[in-house]
Amino acid sequence: MKRKSSSREEWAAQIAALEDVPPARKEPITVDRIVTTALALVEAEGFAALTMRRVAAALGTGPASLYAHVRNKAELDDLLIGTLSRNVSLPAPHAGRWRAQFVDVCGQLRDQFLHYPGIAQAALAAAPANLDTLRITEGLLAILLKGGVEPEPAAWTIDAALLYVSAYTVEASLRRHPDRDEDSRVVDRDEILARLRMLPISRFPHTVEHADKLNSGEGHERFEFALQLMLKGL
Amino acid sequence: MKRKSSSREEWAAQIAALEDVPPARKEPITVDRIVTTALALVEAEGFAALTMRRVAAALGTGPASLYAHVRNKAELDDLLIGTLSRNVSLPAPHAGRWRAQFVDVCGQLRDQFLHYPGIAQAALAAAPANLDTLRITEGLLAILLKGGVEPEPAAWTIDAALLYVSAYTVEASLRRHPDRDEDSRVVDRDEILARLRMLPISRFPHTVEHADKLNSGEGHERFEFALQLMLKGL
DNA sequence: TCTACGGACGAACACTGTTCGTGTCAACTG
DNA sequence: CAGTTGACACGAACAGTGTTCGTCCGTAGA
Numbered sequence: 261m262k263r264k265s266s267s268r269e270e271w272a273a274q275i276a277a278l279e280d281v282p283p284a285r286k287e288p289i290t291v292d293r294i295v296t297t298a299l300a301l302v303e304a305e306g307f308a309a310l311t312m313r314r315v316a317a318a319l320g321t322g323p324a325s326l327y328a329h330v331r332n333k334a335e336l337d338d339l340l341i342g343t344l345s346r347n348v349s350l351p352a353p354h355a356g357r358w359r360a361q362f363v364d365v366c367g368q369l370r371d372q373f374l375h376y377p378g379i380a381q382a383a384l385a386a387a388p389a390n391l392d393t394l395r396i397t398e399g400l401l402a403i404l405l406k407g408g409v410e411p412e413p414a415a416w417t418i419d420a421a422l423l424y425v426s427a428y429t430v431e432a433s434l435r436r437h438p439d440r441d442e443d444s445r446v447v448d449r450d451e452i453l454a455r456l457r458m459l460p461i462s463r464f465p466h467t468v469e470h471a472d473k474l475n476s477g478e479g480h481e482r483f484e485f486a487l488q489l490m491l492k493g494l
Numbered sequence: 495m496k497r498k499s500s501s502r503e504e505w506a507a508q509i510a511a512l513e514d515v516p517p518a519r520k521e522p523i524t525v526d527r528i529v530t531t532a533l534a535l536v537e538a539e540g541f542a543a544l545t546m547r548r549v550a551a552a553l554g555t556g557p558a559s560l561y562a563h564v565r566n567k568a569e570l571d572d573l574l575i576g577t578l579s580r581n582v583s584l585p586a587p588h589a590g591r592w593r594a595q596f597v598d599v600c601g602q603l604r605d606q607f608l609h610y611p612g613i614a615q616a617a618l619a620a621a622p623a624n625l626d627t628l629r630i631t632e633g634l635l636a637i638l639l640k641g642g643v644e645p646e647p648a649a650w651t652i653d654a655a656l657l658y659v660s661a662y663t664v665e666a667s668l669r670r671h672p673d674r675d676e677d678s679r680v681v682d683r684d685e686i687l688a689r690l691r692m693l694p695i696s697r698f699p700h701t702v703e704h705a706d707k708l709n710s711g712e713g714h715e716r717f718e719f720a721l722q723l724m725l726k727g728l
Numbered sequence: 729t730c731t732a733c734g735g736a737c738g739a740a741c742a743c744t745g746t747t748c749g750t751g752t753c754a755a756c757t758g
Numbered sequence: 759c760a761g762t763t764g765a766c767a768c769g770a771a772c773a774g775t776g777t778t779c780g781t782c783c784g785t786a787g788a
Contacts, residue, residue, distance in 0.1 A: 289767080312745060316768095323745080325767050333745065381615075384661065385668050389689050394701060397708070401700040411704040413719075416711065420720035424654065427618065427661035434619050455623050466635040467628060470645040474631070477650065485647075486654035486724070493726035522735075546776065550737095557776080559736050567776065 289319060291329045295339050299376065302340070306433070307378030312336075337382035342392035344372040344379070350399030358407030359491050365400060366425050366487055370480070373429035380429040397422070409494055417490055424490075428483055449475055523553060525563045529573050533610065536574070540667070541612030546570075571616035576626035578606040578613070584633030592641030593725050599634060600659050600721055604714070607663035614663035631656070643728055651724055658724075662717055683709055 297318045302310050312323040312333055319325075330336045348368040351361050373380040386393060397418055404414035456471035467474065477485075531552045536544050546557045546567055553559075564570045582602040585595050607614040620627060631652055638648035690705035701708065711719075 311743085313743085322768050322770090324747080324769075327746070328766055328768095384664050388669070389686055394690075394693070394698065398698045398701045401704065401708075405700060412707040412710060415704060415707045416716050416719045417723065419716060420658065420723065423661040423665065423720075424658055427657040430618050431657065435622070452623055456628075459628070464628065464632045466639060467632045470635065470649060473646040473649045474635075476646060482650050482653060485650045486657075489651065489654065489724045489727035490720070491727070493723035545774085547774080556737055556739095558738075558778080561777070562735055562737095 289321065289325055289329060291339070293319065294326060294329060294336065295343055298336060298340055299343065302376040302379055307376070307381055310336075334385070338386050338390060340376075340379060341383045341386050342390055344376065345369070345390075345392040345396055347372055348396060350396070351403070353402045353406035355406050355408070358403050358409075359488075361403045362400060362407075362421075362491060363484060363487050365396065365403070366421055367480070367483070369396065369422075369425050370429055370483060373425070374432060377433040378430070380426045380433065383426045384423075384430065393422075413494060417494060421487060421490055424486055428486075523555065523559055523563060525573070527553065528560060528563060528570065529577055532570060532574055533577065536610040536613055541610070541615060544571075568619070572620050572624060574610075574613060575617045575620050576624055578610065579603070579624075579626035579630055581606055582630060584630070585637070587636045587640035589640050589642070592637050592643075593722075595637045596634060596641075596655070596725060597718060597721050599630065599637070600655055601714070601717070603630065603656075603659050604663055604717060607659070608666060611667040612664070614660045614667065617660045618657075618664065627656075647728060651728060655721060655724055658720055662720070 294315060298310055298315050301314055301318065312326055315336075316323045316326055326336075330339070348365060350365060354361060373383065400418045400421070401414055404417065405411065409417070453471055453475050456467060456474065459468050461468050528549060532544055532549050535548055535552065546560055549570075550557045550560055560570075564573070582599060584599060588595060607617065634652045634655070635648055638651065639645065643651070687705055687709050690701060690708065693702050695702050
């Protein structure tokens, strides 16, 4: 019966061959196509939706096909943050504008991460010796050295700043996108403010008094504040 | 035959009742027991091993039993970081030592997170209005206000510092504990240094030149450096 | 004593990452 | 040109995940 079903399939194949368009000639899977598909998926549905199966399905195949081009999901994650890192443009270091240049590069990275919600989680786990992230480190190092910062403080400041960028964007993504209209979790600013004011004054005197300050900060004010804090401390 | 097997079980139960020790009298599951078990699991095997099934198994039951006491795995995570937050002791604010006090509290939190490898991932996702984390915010706010810092910069600095603590501990855990003796990933410091030196000088001049500084920092030197950076900037 | 109710839990669902073995098509080789 | 080889595609499966449903049972209240 194996024979029979086999010839039946051949028969179907022959019929399919009669169609004017041969079945799309399925172009081969490449690492680039995988990365592009994955990024589109993260952009549309967030990092939690990035699944080997979903990527494979979007490419019209099964999950096993991806493992010929990518060792791991972790390696795919690394490739994604590498691609994102390649999108930030590094300025020619200018001694007089080193602070602004530093903040600008970090801001570019922040925007890249925010555009693909949740992907910063992969950035925190990314291999420390990734070539594309090292390119950014090199650029930031050039900026700080040009600004007259000593090498070791410069290196450590870069480390701290990049860590902060990742944490900031992870948190921003988790706050925004946890799930559609869940009852808890998606508490907006006014709600948080109201809850802070409800705290017992005996145990949380300063929190209650300055609840508005704890929740203030439009856009990326807090982000810029934190980076300026680090740079002014140098 | 349902009858038959049923009576067989009853028979077995009667036999079991003959034992001097009644079957351990299975003490009830409580939120506290769940949290304690979960923390022990994370301490021993890392946050990735924290599974509803493993917690349930450690309690001698199935995963469904946990959902009577805990809404989500996310809620369990929140409970864990709440418990950890409750372990840091807040000093009485002292105007002359506000910087040292601030760094000390952050260091306590860091040590708590490092003691339960990977748990900081949950801290980044934790609810912003958790009572136990708010207690730490309140304590830090008291310290900074006592030090003469204005409320809004104080609030934003606390936000940045706590974010940094989480990011620092997440990264430290991921670097250390990814998997037992995997071939890649667990690249030690000397290996990273060697790889940095192999970079093409044309594209990575500063990275190659200062490779040693990029990798320096014993213990928590970088951690203290980053926090001092923020505090000096105030 | 009977009833209600909340906790415990077995089984299942819909997922996840990953591997194994087989198939198939292309490009080298004789 | 015929034949072999090797890389890639992929169906099926495995072990594991969070979560839910329906049923059981022991204890507290009427």
